[in-house]
Structure formats: structure tokens, C-alpha cells
Amino acid sequence: MTSGIHHITGVTANVQANVDFYVGFLGFRLVKQTGGFADAEQLHLIYGDGLGSPGSLLTFLVWEAAGRGRTGIGQVSEVALAVPPATIGDWLTKAIAATIPLEGPSREFDEAVLRLKDPDGLIVKLVGLDMTTPAALPDAPTRLRGVTLLTDRPVETAAFVTRFGYRNGARAGHTRRMVSDTDVVDVREVSGFLPSVPGAGVPDHVAFRAQDADAVRSMRLSLMEHGPTEVHDRKYFLSLYVRDPAGILLEHATDGPGMTVDEEADQLGRTLFMPPHEAGRAEDLKAMLPQFALPGEERFPARDLPFIHRFNRPADPDGTTLVLLHGTGGNEADLMPIARRMAPRSTLLGVRGRATEEGSNRWFRRLGAVTFDQADIRSEAEAFAAFVEGAVAGYGIDVDRLIFLGYSNGANFLAAVIQLQPGVVRRAILMRSTQALEDSPAEDLTGTDVLLLEGRDDSFASNARVLADVLETRGARIDFRSLPADHELSASDVAESAEWIGWKRSAP
Incomplete structure (x- = not known):
């Protein structure tokens, strides 16, 4: 069974600041920009390794000038990225120079961890761990190390995650670690917290890898008695959406067709695409979606008005x-x-x-x-x-x-x-x-x-x-x-x- 995280999706209220952080500071590659498949009037950005490989992908829905979401029960929380252990000190120095909010370094589950905050307040953990990805980028995290889920039903959430190829690992305090062949999911008990509220800085969901469409269909059949599911063709992968017992939105996404289905590998992220079902109003949508500049490109700094x-x-x-x-x-x-x-x-x-x-x-x-x-x-x-x-x-x-x-x-x-x-x-x-x-x-x-x-x-x-x-x-x-x-x-x-x-x- 293919296991591990396919991608993690967050929400940003400032597309330019988001690009500057994930491409400019962290060094990821922008591998795709599209109108959102659920709402084409929202820009959707996908970052990853040099080929946009499953397991390296961070995606963001752009809600320009949106309010900050609320961290709470029933959500994905921290995003963990693997970096070579010897570089944690270098990342600390780089973050201080860039005035990026940080905490640490510290040790968690016997791993060196440096917590950063992206421009929307999303916690990004840099974890000192040697991991590989098909197209590693110089001076960038190699891939997703894991994700944290906030739940008031930790036993049920952990059991649900096993459906995606995870097994019980170590425990530390209120956190139980679930382990796949490639990464981890930390299930953190937060009983007594308020429910989460969607918005900037609050991740929308985590997607787990499915080998192919047959695997997605099998997963849907296995969930028939659990509750409602949705399956959508996202062009770059086929996705099943479901909520765990605590209400956390989870996705099961196929590895293919992948990011190169409509762009050559050396051109990834350069073209703004629209979902196929929105082809009739593609030009109107291109006029509506927020524009941005990649590092090194000419830009027009926003004024405080x-x-x-x-x-x-x-x-x-x-x-x-x-x-x-x-x-x-x-x-x-x-x-x-x-x-x-x-x-x-x-x-x-x-x-x-x-x-x-x-x-x-x-x-x-x-x-x-x-x-x-x-x-x-x-x-x-x-x-x-x-x-x-x-x-x-x-x-x-x-x-x-x-x-x-x-x-x-x-x-x-x-x-x-x-x-x-x-x-x-x-x-x-x-x-x-x-x-x-x-x-x-x-x-x-x-x-x-x-x-x-x-x-x-x-x-x-x-x-x-x-x-x-x-x-x-x-x-x-x-x-x-x-x-x-x-x-x-x-x-x-x-x-x-x-x-x-x-x-x-x-x-x-």
C-alpha cells in the first residue's frame, strides 16, 4: 500500500508574502498556479521539490485580505518539513536575519526542531532529519516530515489515520505519533479548546497518498458506513475527501497524473491554468485572480492605504x-x-x-x-x-x-x-x-x-x-x-x- 502524506493545504491572506516566504525564504519551487477547483475565483498555489513530487507538496488557497483563522479542535495544525540535521543552525541564523518569528531549536521525539511562523501565522517546523525526495532543491527543505492534528477524540482520530497506512509510534505528553513508511502524523489531544475557524494561517486539510484511482475507490467503499465522502478530479490527482471523528478534513489523493501533465518539467509554475470546467470564463478569471512576482522578478510593492x-x-x-x-x-x-x-x-x-x-x-x-x-x-x-x-x-x-x-x-x-x-x-x-x-x-x-x-x-x-x-x-x-x-x-x-x-x- 502506498502511504505517507501527498500534500498539505493552507490558506493565505497575502499571496505576495506567501510566495516570498515559501519560494524566497524556504527555497521551494512554485510548481503550479491555478484557479481553485472548488472556487475558480480563488487562486491556488502549489509548492514542492523540483518536480512537484508527492510528499513534497505544500498548497495554498489565496483568500486575499481574509481574516486570521482560529486554531482549535478539528484541524490540521503544524506543518513539519525535513532539513539536513547539520543545517538547523543555518536556518536559525537565516530566520533571525529575515526577522521571521521563531521558537527553538528544541528536541521532540529525539529530533531537532526549529519552529517558524509564515506571514499568516502558520507554524512551520523545520525538523533535522535526513530524508530524500525525487528532485531535491539546494538550500530548501527536502520534503514533508509530517503534520499535527488537533483533536478532542485522540483515540478515534489515531485509529482513523491507520486507514491511510499509519501505525502507532511513540507518545510524548498529549501527543501520540502515527508512523508511515515515509513520514509521521502527530495526533495531539486538545480537549477543552474551542473549535477551529477557517481563515488565514489555519491549514485546510492534509492529503494522504493513494497509488491510483482504484485505491481511491477502495477507500471510498471502506468508508461507506463512516459517513459522507466526496470524490473530485483535480486534474493533477484524483481526490477523496472525508472528515475524521473529530471533524478534521482529510484527503486521499493519487500520485498521478502529477504536476507535469500540462507543463514541461523546466516550465512548472510559469503558467496560470484554469480548471477544465471553467474554460469558458478563463479570461475573466485571469482578470480577477491576484497577481504576484517570484523572487527576482519586477514587482510593485503594496502600499498601506x-x-x-x-x-x-x-x-x-x-x-x-x-x-x-x-x-x-x-x-x-x-x-x-x-x-x-x-x-x-x-x-x-x-x-x-x-x-x-x-x-x-x-x-x-x-x-x-x-x-x-x-x-x-x-x-x-x-x-x-x-x-x-x-x-x-x-x-x-x-x-x-x-x-x-x-x-x-x-x-x-x-x-x-x-x-x-x-x-x-x-x-x-x-x-x-x-x-x-x-x-x-x-x-x-x-x-x-x-x-x-x-x-x-x-x-x-x-x-x-x-x-x-x-x-x-x-x-x-x-x-x-x-x-x-x-x-x-x-x-x-x-x-x-x-x-x-x-x-x-x-x-x-
């Missing part, structure tokens, strides 16, 4: 920047696909509103269905003006080629910013907008150009014409267009906006 934001830069930017403001319940990536179709060579800057309503992102608070918190609008408009100033200075944005685009709640907020902070927004596209301000300041808006796109059947933004008149009386140039649409965005919005921006769409 008042609003969460994300860039999407095309391969051949023309110098135009579109600042995108989402609708209620959206986020900084929502408008990127439609904006990319409007302006293929523009740099996109998506921004996330700071107000929330029942967990949904908004740009300002509501007091009722159509009653808005006027003080909050003014406060957020002032903060947004500071954000624009900081972004222009910090990222070197050309203000003469800066265009703002807002949809629904984002368009309402953008219209308020135009009126409250004159000069901050000089060119704007407002899609399905209304006048959110009860009293519009009598400011001179000369030099402000606005394309206002109304949906003829839109019941949510019925006073768009009123907003257009308010802006026009204050000197703004308004291009008001009524489209055959409701509140949802349509191909007409793309075409009208592209024309207004100045793009000439080529014939198919």
Missing part, C-alpha cells in the same frame, strides 16, 4: 488606470472581468468598500431600505480621497489617464465623492446609480466628465436622471445613456463604456 485594494496589470499596459468600485456584496475583484473587456490594456485597480451590512461589503451605511447615513457617506468620501491621493503617489499613477468606474452602490458612492471632493474624480463611469446625498454641495464641477448608464428596466436606480441633472447644473459634462437592461450589467454596458473610454474594439 485606507482601503483594501488589488491591481490587475496587463502584459502591455497603455498607461490608463481604471479604479473599480463594486456593488453591494461585491469585492475588489468583481468588476475586473467586465473592465478588462472594456479596456484590454488598462491597469485595473479594484477597491473594497469598508462598510458592511450582514456580512456584505458596502461603501456606506444604510439607515433604511432607501435611507442612507449621510455622515458616513461624507466620512468615507474623505477617506476615499486620501486613498486616491496615496495611490497616485505610491503607485505612480498618471492622473491624466485615471478613470473611475462604479456599479450600483459603488456608483452611488462615486457620485457622492464627485460632489463632496471636487477634483478627486475627473472622469467616471456610473452604472445603475442614484443620488445618495440629501444635500449636494454647490461645488464647481467644471472639468469633470461622467458617463451615466441607466438600465431602462432597473427598479433599483430609478432616479438616475435626477443625479445627472444635479451634476450637470454644477458644471460636470454628462453623457447620459439609457440601455435596454435592468439592474444587472450587460454587453451594452461594455460596448458603451469602451466607446466612451476611447477604445475601438476589433472585429472578431
